Amino acid sequence: MKRLVLLLVAILLTGCVEKEIIDDINIEVAVGYDKSEDGKGYRGTVLFQQFQPDQSVENVTFTGGGKLRQDLLLEVTKQSSEPVVTGGLKLAIFGPELAKEGIYDLIDSFQRDPSIGARLFLATSEGKSGDLLKGEYGSRGNSTYIYNLINHNIEKRDIPKTNLHLAARDFYQKGKDPFLPRLKQAGQDKVEIVGISLFQEDKEVDILPVEKMFFFKLLVDKYSEGNFDVKTSEEARAAIQSIRSKHKIKVSNRHAKINIEIYGIIREYTGKALTPEIIKEVEKKLEDQVERESVKLLKRFQELGIDPVGFGQKMKQQHRNFDFNKWEDEYKQLTFDVKCEVVISETGVIE
Numbered sequence: 001m002k003r004l005v006l007l008l009v010a011i012l013l014t015g016c017v018e019k020e021i022i023d024d025i026n027i028e029v030a031v032g033y034d035k036s037e038d039g040k041g042y043r044g045t046v047l048f049q050q051f052q053p054d055q056s057v058e059n060v061t062f063t064g065g066g067k068l069r070q071d072l073l074l075e076v077t078k079q080s081s082e083p084v085v086t087g088g089l090k091l092a093i094f095g096p097e098l099a100k101e102g103i104y105d106l107i108d109s110f111q112r113d114p115s116i117g118a119r120l121f122l123a124t125s126e127g128k129s130g131d132l133l134k135g136e137y138g139s140r141g142n143s144t145y146i147y148n149l150i151n152h153n154i155e156k157r158d159i160p161k162t163n164l165h166l167a168a169r170d171f172y173q174k175g176k177d178p179f180l181p182r183l184k185q186a187g188q189d190k191v192e193i194v195g196i197s198l199f200q201e202d203k204e205v206d207i208l209p210v211e212k213m214f215f216f217k218l219l220v221d222k223y224s225e226g227n228f229d230v231k232t233s234e235e236a237r238a239a240i241q242s243i244r245s246k247h248k249i250k251v252s253n254r255h256a257k258i259n260i261e262i263y264g265i266i267r268e269y270t271g272k273a274l275t276p277e278i279i280k281e282v283e284k285k286l287e288d289q290v291e292r293e294s295v296k297l298l299k300r301f302q303e304l305g306i307d308p309v310g311f312g313q314k315m316k317q318q319h320r321n322f323d324f325n326k327w328e329d330e331y332k333q334l335t336f337d338v339k340c341e342v343v344i345s346e347t348g349v350i351e
Contacts, residue, residue, distance in 0.1 A: 175310060
């Protein structure tokens with residue numbers, strides 16, 4: 001009898017679930033936002049992926065405008081022959097003009113949509129985001145290509161960890177300013193990372209170039225696997241790989257002390273002989289470079305009035321009765337002391 005009741009309940013519950021056949025819907029997988037031509041709102045580009053019988057992926061885009069995210073979805077729904085579903089969204093890109101004006105409202109709309117996951121990647125673009133989404137990248141679809149591009153550069157290269165959850169946290173909290181990876185369409189079949197967009201609250205105020213990203217990640221994140229080249233002389237260079245790093249920050253009496261530890265392996269060396277003395281030289285040169293470049297970055301942030309490292313949050317955590325109202329003036333007077341320790345644990349190929 002109990003089995004019969006359970007069976008009837010299961011049948012009834014099954015009938016209550018609304019089903020969607022993937023071939024009969026358009027799943028939004030990426031979206032780009034650009035400033036509208038009249039300057040009164042934005043122009044949005046929504047990317048869908050259609051799977052073909054030969055297992056290839058066709059990229060399909062629709063465009064619309066408005067002042068709210070729902071305005072864009074409403075216009076796209078009018079253009080689409082199938083119902084539009086937002087649950088597959090994994091990438092949102094903001095054009096340069098919109099990023100400078102402010103993107104808080106769009107970030108807030110993503111946060112409020114329960115169908116959008118916290119692991120959504122946010123990025124800015126050097127040109128129009130709509131043009132970037134309309135290329136043809138790889139065989140698995142544009143959104144998968146760009147998502148994987150950002151993801152592997154977070155895991156193995158120089159982009160600090162970022163997603164919707166982390167970016168929204170930085171937008172909302174005091175004492176730390178957000179940052180997002182910056183993309184560029186390098187051709188109809190290729191996208192590349194060209195820097196990091198730095199924000200003051202929700203407005204982009206500066207762009208960190210690619211050559212500074214290694215030092216920036218050391219300050220705001222940690223490496224679990226990375227690469228960096230050190231020049232020991234005019235003829236010799238050492239390629240340090242499998243880099244692991246961690247940092248510790250302490251702020252007191254208008255002084256910030258940052259300790260950075262780096263562990264790595266020399267995989268390539270173009271000099272004649274990789275002796276213990278050369279290894280020590282590589283360690284010292286990298287230590288000096290990290291300390292020098294890190295202080296330059298910190299002073300640059302200070303001049304811009306931004307705090308992507310989060311010294312304000314560190315002060316709040318480390319000191320009772322901390323007053324954010326006084327912090328803006330105190331941050332301008334903050335001095336920095338960066339100490340780096342590099343340990344080369346192994347050596348690999350020698351040329």
